[in-house]
Amino acid sequence: MGKALIVVDLQFDFLPPNGSLAVPTGDQIVSPIAELIKDERWSVVIATQDWHPKDHVSFAANHNLPDFSEFEYTSPAKPYGTQKATLWPVHCVQGTQGAELAPEMATAFEKLECDHHVVQKGFLADREYYSAFNDIWNDHHTQLDAMLQKHGINDVFVVGLALDYCVKSTAISAANLGYRTTILQNYTRPIASDHKAMCNLRQELIQNDVTLK
Numbered sequence: 001m002g003k004a005l006i007v008v009d010l011q012f013d014f015l016p017p018n019g020s021l022a023v024p025t026g027d028q029i030v031s032p033i034a035e036l037i038k039d040e041r042w043s044v045v046i047a048t049q050d051w052h053p054k055d056h057v058s059f060a061a062n063h064n065l066p067d068f069s070e071f072e073y074t075s076p077a078k079p080y081g082t083q084k085a086t087l088w089p090v091h092c093v094q095g096t097q098g099a100e101l102a103p104e105m106a107t108a109f110e111k112l113e114c115d116h117h118v119v120q121k122g123f124l125a126d127r128e129y130y131s132a133f134n135d136i137w138n139d140h141h142t143q144l145d146a147m148l149q150k151h152g153i154n155d156v157f158v159v160g161l162a163l164d165y166c167v168k169s170t171a172i173s174a175a176n177l178g179y180r181t182t183i184l185q186n187y188t189r190p191i192a193s194d195h196k197a198m199c200n201l202r203q204e205l206i207q208n209d210v211t212l213k
């Protein structure tokens, strides 16, 4: 009956004041998460890391388009579907400071006595990732599911950034894979926090058996 905590993308580029894709007030959750990871209930703590090559398909600059443009991706794998998505400012490039975990989190994480692992995503240039389990085509899979299985995990708790993108998608993947899944609301922040966006988000989580509390 193991419980896992997944800390999604707590990296410089997603944090105010200097991140290139900073999530509003995201810096407020760093200290609370650095404490939360020490809780004795976790069998394993996973930190995910967005980890892009410079030529990543999700960067607006690589399409000569303005940041936050709408774009239609074509699947690099069969079946050759399309998906509409947002193009981002350059962020979390491999080996840059922007891709590093927030220092307070990194320090607490390294000192953990329980099992802890970093899972990287977004390292294939030709595809976008939100979920830490798989790309948006559910074609390439990270080692996260195998890692949770190895630790005998039944319950997954998800925190980090951003609630309406990578936290949401990671939680939905976990629920679809059969884990009992909860997003801890005090330990995450959305990019869009208006009423309508939050209503839609709550509904999508309920429909996918993800608890938000």
Ligand SMILES: [Zn+2]
Residues within 6 Å of the ligand: 050, 052, 058, 091, 092, 122
């Ligand atoms: Zn990214």
